[in-house]
Amino acid sequence: MRVPFEILRDEFYRVLASVGFADERAMLCARLFAENQRDGVYSHGLNRFPGFVAGLKSKQINFQAQPEKIESFGALERWDGKMGVGLVNAYVCMQRATELAEAHGIGCVGLSNTNHWMRGGAYALQAAEAGYIGICWTNTTRLMPPWGSAEKKIGNNPMAIAVPRKEGHILLDMAMSQYSNGKLEVLQLQGKALPLPGGYDTKGELTVDPGDILDSKRALPIGYWKGSGLALVLDTMASIISGGQATHEIGKQNSEYAVSQVYIAINATGLMGQAILDETVAAIIDDFHTAAPLDENESVRYPGEGMLKTRQESLEKGVLVDETQWQALLEMH
Amino acid sequence: MRVPFEILRDEFYRVLASVGFADERAMLCARLFAENQRDGVYSHGLNRFPGFVAGLKSKQINFQAQPEKIESFGALERWDGKMGVGLVNAYVCMQRATELAEAHGIGCVGLSNTNHWMRGGAYALQAAEAGYIGICWTNTTRLMPPWGSAEKKIGNNPMAIAVPRKEGHILLDMAMSQYSNGKLEVLQLQGKALPLPGGYDTKGELTVDPGDILDSKRALPIGYWKGSGLALVLDTMASIISGGQATHEIGKQNSEYAVSQVYIAINATGLMGQAILDETVAAIIDDFHTAAPLDENESVRYPGEGMLKTRQESLEKGVLVDETQWQALLEMH
Structure with missing residues (x-):
């Protein structure tokens, strides 16, 4: 599902304020979490927010500290x-x-x-x-x-x-x-292979099998x-x-x-x-951009180009969120 | 064969001086070329020197210019x-x-x-x-x-x-x-495979065959x-x-x-x-260095560690040179 950027940001802020983190620095954090999600960096957006709040609550992260x-x-x-x-x-x-x-x-x-x-x-x-x-x-x-x-x-x-x-x-x-352990774990659960070799199996061969890489611990x-x-x-x-x-x-x-x-x-x-x-x-x-793409359905993209497209889509149609994660956010207090 | 570092350096300088490049900047160049060879960077030492001298002679490189x-x-x-x-x-x-x-x-x-x-x-x-x-x-x-x-x-x-x-x-x-074109060409001539995938073949598969990569032009x-x-x-x-x-x-x-x-x-x-x-x-x-090596005959090396060993060996036993390249250097004037 998709949620307007401002709604997502304000919801992050509401939760931060509920744990006592309620100043312009909290507004910055809410904006950054929302922007990460807006830009398609789903690995460090909404999914990480509950852990972040837990860190604030447990005082492992001291939100009163100033650098x-x-x-x-x-x-x-x-x-x-x-x-x-x-x-x-x-x-x-x-x-x-x-x-x-x-x-x-x-x-x-x-x-x-x-x-x-x-x-x-x-x-x-x-x-x-x-x-x-x-x-x-x-x-x-x-x-x-x-x-x-x-x-x-x-x-x-x-x-x-x-x-x-x-x-x-x-x-x-x-x-x-090459790939994070998080990515390897997600693909293993989904029963999917990596698009490219991302590590070694226990026999010492390069592999696209995420489970084999997690077994060998030899991520590339x-x-x-x-x-x-x-x-x-x-x-x-x-x-x-x-x-x-x-x-x-x-x-x-x-x-x-x-x-x-x-x-x-x-x-x-x-x-x-x-x-x-x-x-x-x-x-x-x-x-x-004049480089001929190998796949005529794809374009050759500079770093950040794909992110920019995701951002534009997020701003037009709303930011993509996992429904379970979004519901959990709404229920946080 | 091996040549003492100072002999190699002085031979480089002799040739530079012979084309009119004969000051402390030429001494610096002679030292750097000799040090590259001493440190085992054979891709940018003695083998590149004739081309460098040709550049000086043709004035493509202006050795009188000061930055x-x-x-x-x-x-x-x-x-x-x-x-x-x-x-x-x-x-x-x-x-x-x-x-x-x-x-x-x-x-x-x-x-x-x-x-x-x-x-x-x-x-x-x-x-x-x-x-x-x-x-x-x-x-x-x-x-x-x-x-x-x-x-x-x-x-x-x-x-x-x-x-x-x-x-x-x-x-x-x-x-x-991952590998230079020079490396791919050398291995192709020797009929050897790359130690690890270094590009794609023309069918779009990752390969260790240097010739296939040169054909596809898709070095990794x-x-x-x-x-x-x-x-x-x-x-x-x-x-x-x-x-x-x-x-x-x-x-x-x-x-x-x-x-x-x-x-x-x-x-x-x-x-x-x-x-x-x-x-x-x-x-x-x-x-x-406490990381256990996969191969008990190898050690896990930090970047530059192998180079340092080569340098020490070069200083003890002389700098390794290709005999043909060394003879060519001696004959340059």
Whole structure:
């Protein structure tokens, strides 16, 4: 079923207010959850909201905490997330990165002691919307075996990059695992195969069978050894830049909290001027779109293009929600 | 056969001097070519040197040009490579990025109108050696089809990231294609299969047969659609930050020159202090090394670990060179 965006957002806010989280930061969270759902990021929208509220209630997420700047090095700052709301901390830090980029051309914020940001792409888009290139990544708990091992040891460390574009920003939002464990579990339940090999079976053969991959625990990093290496490097950089925990420390906890993140903004509009920026990006995307599709019923899409279509559909027809999840939201208080 | 590092480096310099390129910049190039070979990067060492010298002779590479700062935005600068020597331009720009990072915490240099840098990892390592996180990437000519197409349209846009580590820097150096065309061609000639699927055959099936991939022209981006998206985003950012050409413009030329690159340095030592930096990175790598290997004869290696072993072997026993290539070098003048 479909629900108007504003209704969905306001319903999220109603529930947040019911647990005492009732200020402009709660409105931001309600908007971000609704936007994630609106943009088709169903893995980090309505489905995650009950867990988020449970975290607020149990005080694992301290919604009274405000992120705080703890060190400043010019264009680079370190902020302490104070175990507050991950979405708020992320928004504040990307906002701060754009302010630093306004002053210095580039700005970087390392954020420690924060909680799950839900969708990294939201904060990269926030920068792009303001005319900046936005780059951000987070570390996670142990979710993936490094290349050459079957032991979960490294994070899947999602990274998002957005580039401002007049007709709709370019947005890459990707974890370093080819498929999430959540995706593997869903497909296994549905008895479906992966569209492409996503890991190894217990015999050491690449497979599209989600159950075989869950059995072997060998989900595939993107690009085999390359994504494994990139995940390790992103974790190491997040820990150094923020001064916060690395994956091996997060993995010692009984759940994932106090993660480390990095926010980088680059003043794209300031570097080029709006007109040349628009022209440069348009020429790249126009050329990209001339690539002949393999399947004549499909188009070759730049990162974020599919998301934009979903968003437009959501705004025209209402945001797609799972009826059970929607009913559960209406009943939350 | 093996040749002492200094002999190899000096032989490179002798040849450069013989074409009139005989200053400290030529010494830098000779050292970088020798170091690439020393570190086992045989794809961008001795084998590429004759082509590099041909470029100097034909004046496609102008070895008299000096890179020049054209715009400054604080922690971010734009430099014009003046179609000079790619290795020199890269070295100068990463050096400049570390100076900016010293002053601002983070530094970023966009470089336009430059030529092939040979091995991106060299400049990331240069930053790490000085105590900075080094991140750099380049765009290229059209080398790869975007996801969903068989038409070569995007670059493979190699990216390198190095993190300083006392016992040997972490170094990730990767193109966005799973395997280079050069690698596919070499294996096809040898009649060998790829170790892992590296593209599609003409029937649209994933394959390890290099010839089938060259026939279909569908080499695999890392992580399927993810690497395709990352390649596009890296190209777009390189073009915006440097103000230089994007892949679609480079692709209109009859060969690859006047590419765009980005250099980012982060003052890791300054942020943490040497002792805590060393401790932080050591703890991450120590934990990583506890991952049980799938093959008991192999170890689970962090990015750059294998390279470091090759380097040590090269310094102990001499640098491995192809005898024909070495003879050809000795005969160059």
